[in-house]
Each structure stands twice: as structure tokens, then as C-alpha cells.
Amino acid sequence: MALVDSDLTRDLVRARIQGRQSDAAGAAFKGILVACLVTVLAALVALLISVAPAGLDVFSTRGLSDFLLRPFSVRPDKAGVYQGTVGTVTSAVLVAVIAFPMGVAAAVYLEEYASDNWFTRLVNLVIRNLAGVPAIVYGLLGFALFVNGPFSSLTGGTTLLSTGLTLAILVLPIVVITSAEAIRAVPASLREGGYGVGATRWEVTRTLVLPNAMGGMLTGTILALARALGEAAPLFFMGAKTSIFSGGDWFDLRGDFTALPMIISDWSTRPATKWNGNTQAAILVTLVLVLGINTVGIVLRNHFDKKR
Amino acid sequence: MSGGASTTTAEPGPVPPVYRTEDLAVFYGSFKAVRDVNLEIRQNEITAFIGPSGCGKSTVLRCFNRMNDLIESARVEGRLTYHGVDLYDRAVNPVEVRRRIGMVFQKPNPFPKSIYENIAYGPRLAGLARKGPEMDEIVENSLRAAALWDEVKDRLKASAFGLSGGQQQRLCIARALAVGPEVLLMDEPCSALDPIATGRIEDLMQQIKQDYTIIIVTHNMQQAARVSDHCAFFTTEVSEESDTRTGVLVEFDATQQMFSNPSDERTENYVTGRFG
Incomplete structure (x- = not known):
């Protein structure tokens, strides 16, 4: 009797828990997620397909180092991106050195020191809005402040600084x-x-808060940096060169300069097909540079997260 | 260290109290969290704060080392004296207060550092020692005092996160003891621990009370009965006009007295398990 009962129970339980319920909404949701991911990847693949062949062709016919190490030239087969790469990398270092400490200091003040009142809430709101202001507006601001404005004697005008x-x-x-x-x-x-x-507030901030937030702070900074380096708009106001100039060497902060987005922007408007190939090649260099900077960010974050 | 370690009478002892509160009340903004706190904490005793959730016992505890300062809206009324000095006097530096009055929290909160560095953190900031044999000695003594030394002496450089919950809490006690405090405030230190780890912490409290004055907040009445010399029972009262709950100190007495013959009906109901 007991045996029959337990057999019956087992069969009933099995019937209940082995059934497969259809989950149409879940499947649809998953499908949408995958579709979004594919779209994002497709954009990247499309970019690479449209750029890579012509760019790689330039690298193979001239040699990668020839393209990377030559300065501007009027002849497309002699023109290289040396000065642009130097300008972009140098400005990256400048931006990191200036923006990271200032941004972290402001964040520490807002989070650890400032009291929560209408003023700090307003400041937070303003900062969030500033993050959405177009780069060209910052270019104008930079022109008014550093190129042609009160700080121009310090910066030297149209310079990397x-x-x-x-x-x-x-x-x-x-x-x-x-x-x-x-x-x-x-x-x-x-x-x-x-x-x-x-511990005092400063000691808590220095020894506990900052070391534990370092990974996140570096990641954010480097992602922002990579984005900023691709911006061409501000460079127009900074007087980045598009034709032959002397200088543009490492850490020549107060001389003539150019940068990769400026080169891409200029070369892409030139009619000759050879400039077209050069443009694609310059885009590839920029992509690799941005990828490299992001990699540094990931390595740094892993380093700081591991120390925790 | 002598004195009324085993005293369980409610009458004022020969040693002046470490803390005395007079009509202490704590507000968060306009919300009155707890009021009418009148009690004395005696040296080398364990005093337990018991009561249901939201009765303000942790809030009161956090006044005793000015930890409430970290909450911007917190405000204190009435008087709280530590060895006769008003703790909320303008001239009092909360950082100095917290060096003398250590705190152990509800959830073990070791720093994301090695076991050694967890202990060395406080003494280094306080300038007691920088490194080398001096610091080694502080670390060893603190870990011994917290009954953790034998378990960790071979892995002082390992991360504190590798310890079990009970070990982490004893590490936090050792960390608090390392700066040489006089008082140890414990805010439900065993609520995240299993019974064995809880037992070890309770044994430890009995061992160290000859050197320290201990105040413990606990939800566990048996724990209060087991470890404490004096006991403060808090409960909540609903205000009629504003419909808000405010904590209030109902009874403060020797633990034995409180559990065997409470003078307030609400205390009796609580300790006999009829509510809370």
C-alpha cells in the first residue's frame, strides 16, 4: 500500500516538475537583446570593412613605418601621420595629467566633503548637463580662453598646450x-x-576611499579620454595644421602642431584617390591608438581591483 | 584595573561613571529618533542595550563616540558626559574621541588589506608606531587580546577577506583595541555570526572587560543576560499628534534585577518574550 502510494506520488511529482513550459516573452526578450548586440557589432564590422582594405593597401605598398614616421607632404605617396600621431598622443597625456587630478578632486569634494543642499545638487545637475555639451562648443570656449584670450600668452596661441x-x-x-x-x-x-x-576625513579619503575607487575612476577617465581624442571639432579652433609645417615633435607644447582627427578630416576632402587611401590608413592608426588607450585603462583597472 | 567589575547593584558605586547621560535625545532632521535617555556606564562593566528594532539603541550607542556626526542631519539634545566632560562640547574633537572609544559594527567590516595592515592602520595614523618591531608588537598584542593570534599568526600578510565571518569580527575587535581605547562600543557584533562564533565573541568580552568598559547593543536577550552587568531596555512609543515612532529608555538596571524582577511592565513583557 505504502509502495503504491509512493509510486503514485513520484509519478505525480515527475509529471509536475518535468513539464516544459513555453516562455514566449522570455525568448522574445532574449531575441531583442541579441539583435541589439548584432547591430552594434555590425556597425563596427562595417567600419572596418570600409576602411581596412584601402588603408592596409597603403601600409603594404609603402611600409607601415614609412606612413607612421613621415611628416606632412604635398605628395600623397610621401605624406605620413607622424606629426598627427605625436600631437594626439601628447594631447592625450596633457588631458590625463590635467583632467584626472582636477576631476577626482572635484568628485571627492562633492561626495565626501560637501553637504547635501540645493547648491551641491545644482552643481551636480550642471556637471551632468556639461557632459552633454557638443565638442564644438568647447572648441569655441577653448579658442576664447586659450588661443585668443587671457591665457594666450601662457599657451602660445594655436598650440598643443x-x-x-x-x-x-x-x-x-x-x-x-x-x-x-x-x-x-x-x-x-x-x-x-x-x-x-x-581616522580623520582626509585620512579616510586617502587611505580607504580613493584606493578603492581608483579602478572605477581610471576607467571612466580613460574612456572619456579616448572619446575626446577622436574629436575633430575643437581642433579647428586650436589651429591644428593641415599642410606642411616644421616642428610637431614630441612634447613641443608651444609650437605648431596637428592631430589625427584633423588629418582625417582634411585628407578625406581631397579629390585624388591616393589621398583616399591615406585617409583610410590614418583612420586605422587612430582606431589602433584608441584601442591601445582603452587597453591601458582595462589593465590599470584590473591592477587596482586586484589590490583590493 | 580594579573596581566594580562584578558589581551588580544599581546604586552609584565608589568609582565615578565613565558615561552619564541626562535627558539625552537624538534627532534626524525634525524626526525625534530617541528621547529621555538617562543612564550611567560604569568602568570595567559590560552594559547591554536591548529592545525591539527601531527603538534607538544603536542611535544612542553612536552618540558615545560621536559616530552620529557622520550623518549630516543628526542632532543631539540633552547632555552626554564622558568622565565628566561634555562629549558634545564645541571644543571636543570627534577624532580624538574615537581613538579613545573604539567601535565594532554589526557586519564585520575589515579593510581590503592584509590582516597585519588591518591592525596597523589605526596605530599608524595615531602615530603610535610606524613599522618594524614596534608595530609588530602592537599587532601581536591586539590579535592576542582578540583571541585571534594563534589562528592567523602564520598568514598575517594574507587578505583579511580570507577569514571566516567570526574571525573577521574578532579582527575588527583587534583593530579597535590596537589604538588603545578605554571603551569598546559594540553594535550588534554577533548578528551576522553563527552560535559558535558568537560564543567566542562573548567569551572574549568577558576576558577583556577587566581592561575595557564595554557597551553592547543586542537583539538577543539571552546574550544580554549572559554577558552584561547592567542593562538598558529601550522601546518605541508612537506619538499621538504626529504618528511617528520615537525610541525611549524604559528601564536601566542591573541585568539580574532586570531579568528576574523588572520594575516596568513593558520590560517584563519584552524579557519574557511576550513582544518584540
Whole structure:
């Protein structure tokens, strides 16, 4: 009797838990997610397909180093992106050195020091809006401040220094926002532990909050940096060169300069097909550079996350 | 360290109290979290704060080392004296207060550092030692005091996160002891621990109370009965005009007295398990 009962129970339970319910909504949702991902990847693949063949052709016929190490020339088969690469990398360093400490300091103030009142809430709102202001507006601001304005004697006018400062202002809102978010993600219990043994606010910030937020702050900064380096709009106002000039060497902060987005923008408007190939090649160089900067960001984040 | 370690009478002892509160009340903004707190904390005793959730016992505890300062809207009324000094006097530096009055929190919160660095953190900031044998000694003594030394002495450089929950909480106690405090505030230190780890923390409290004055907030009445010399029972009262809950100190007495013969009906209901 008992045996029959347990057999019956087993069959009933099996019938209940082995059935497969259809989950149409779940399947549709998953389908939409995959479709979105494919669209994003397709855009990247399309970019690479349209750019890579002509660009790689330039590299193979002239040699990669020839294209990378030659300065501007009026002849397309002699023109290289050396000065542009130098300008872009140098301005990247400038932006990082200026925007990271300032942005982190502002974020630390907003998150750890400022009291929560209407003023700090207004400041937060303004920063969020500044992050959405178009790059060309920052270009105009940089022109008014650094190229032609009160700081022009310091920057030397149309120079890399002006560019670095302008791009730093461009990325500052994003650096502040991402740093503030990284700081907010540090658990309150960690701060309490520090205060509990008699640490001051500054000591808690320096020894507990900043080391634990460092990974997030660096990631945000580097992503913003990579984005800013691709901007051509501000470069128009900074006087980036598009024709032969002397200089443009490493850390020539106050001389004539150019940068990769400016070169791409200029070469793409030239009629000769050879310039077309050069444009694609310059785009490839820019992509690899941005990829490299992002990789540095990921490596740094992993390094700081591991230390925790 | 002598004195009324085993005293369980409610009358004022010969040693002046470490803390005394007079009509202490704490507000968060306009919300009155707890009021009418009148009690004395004696040296080398364990005092337990018990009561249902939201009765303000943790809030009161966090006044005792000015931890409430971290909450911007928190405000204190009445008087809270530490060895006769008003803790909320303008001239008092909360950082100095917290060096003398250590705190252990509800959830173990070790720093994301090595076991050694967790202990060395406080003494280094306080300038007690920088590194080398001096610091080694502080670390060893603190870990020994927290009954953790034998378990971790071979892996001081390992991350504190590798320890079990109970070990982490003892590490946090060792971290608090490392700066040489006089008082240890414990905010439900065993609520995240299993019974064995809880037992070890309770044993530890009995061991260290000859050197420290301990205040413990606990949800666990048996724990309060087991470990404490004096006991404060808090409960919540609903205000009629504003319909808000405010914590209030109902009874403060020797633990034995409180559990065997409470003077307030609400205390009796709570300790006999009829509510809360």
C-alpha cells in the first residue's frame, strides 16, 4: 500500500516538475537583446570593412613605418601621420595629467566633503548637463580662453598646450561624474571602520576611499579620454595644421602642431584617390591608438581591483 | 584595573561613571529618533542595550563616540558626559574621541588589506608606531587580546577577506583595541555570526572587560543576560499628534534585577518574550 502510494506520488511529482513550459516573452526578450548586440557589432564590422582594405593597401605598398614616421607632404605617396600621431598622443597625456587630478578632486569634494543642499545638487545637475555639451562648443570656449584670450600668452596661441587644456575641459564633466560614482560605490561600512579607529576625513579619503575607487575612476577617465581624442571639432579652433609645417615633435607644447582627427578630416576632402587611401590608413592608426588607450585603462583597472 | 567589575547593584558605586547621560535625545532632521535617555556606564562593566528594532539603541550607542556626526542631519539634545566632560562640547574633537572609544559594527567590516595592515592602520595614523618591531608588537598584542593570534599568526600578510565571518569580527575587535581605547562600543557584533562564533565573541568580552568598559547593543536577550552587568531596555512609543515612532529608555538596571524582577511592565513583557 505504502509502495503504491509512493509510486503514485513520484509519478505525480515527475509529471509536475518535468513539464516544459513555453516562455514566449522570455525568448522574445532574449531575441531583442541579441539583435541589439548584432547591430552594434555590425556597425563596427562595417567600419572596418570600409576602411581596412584601402588603408592596409597603403601600409603594404609603402611600409607601415614609412606612413607612421613621415611628416606632412604635398605628395600623397610621401605624406605620413607622424606629426598627427605625436600631437594626439601628447594631447592625450596633457588631458590625463590635467583632467584626472582636477576631476577626482572635484568628485571627492562633492561626495565626501560637501553637504547635501540645493547648491551641491545644482552643481551636480550642471556637471551632468556639461557632459552633454557638443565638442564644438568647447572648441569655441577653448579658442576664447586659450588661443585668443587671457591665457594666450601662457599657451602660445594655436598650440598643443591650448588643445590639451581645451580637451581637458571637455572631458572634465565625465571624469567628475564617473569618479563620483566610483566613490559612491565604496561601501559606507569601510568608511565607518576608518572613522571608528580615529581616522580623520582626509585620512579616510586617502587611505580607504580613493584606493578603492581608483579602478572605477581610471576607467571612466580613460574612456572619456579616448572619446575626446577622436574629436575633430575643437581642433579647428586650436589651429591644428593641415599642410606642411616644421616642428610637431614630441612634447613641443608651444609650437605648431596637428592631430589625427584633423588629418582625417582634411585628407578625406581631397579629390585624388591616393589621398583616399591615406585617409583610410590614418583612420586605422587612430582606431589602433584608441584601442591601445582603452587597453591601458582595462589593465590599470584590473591592477587596482586586484589590490583590493 | 580594579573596581566594580562584578558589581551588580544599581546604586552609584565608589568609582565615578565613565558615561552619564541626562535627558539625552537624538534627532534626524525634525524626526525625534530617541528621547529621555538617562543612564550611567560604569568602568570595567559590560552594559547591554536591548529592545525591539527601531527603538534607538544603536542611535544612542553612536552618540558615545560621536559616530552620529557622520550623518549630516543628526542632532543631539540633552547632555552626554564622558568622565565628566561634555562629549558634545564645541571644543571636543570627534577624532580624538574615537581613538579613545573604539567601535565594532554589526557586519564585520575589515579593510581590503592584509590582516597585519588591518591592525596597523589605526596605530599608524595615531602615530603610535610606524613599522618594524614596534608595530609588530602592537599587532601581536591586539590579535592576542582578540583571541585571534594563534589562528592567523602564520598568514598575517594574507587578505583579511580570507577569514571566516567570526574571525573577521574578532579582527575588527583587534583593530579597535590596537589604538588603545578605554571603551569598546559594540553594535550588534554577533548578528551576522553563527552560535559558535558568537560564543567566542562573548567569551572574549568577558576576558577583556577587566581592561575595557564595554557597551553592547543586542537583539538577543539571552546574550544580554549572559554577558552584561547592567542593562538598558529601550522601546518605541508612537506619538499621538504626529504618528511617528520615537525610541525611549524604559528601564536601566542591573541585568539580574532586570531579568528576574523588572520594575516596568513593558520590560517584563519584552524579557519574557511576550513582544518584540
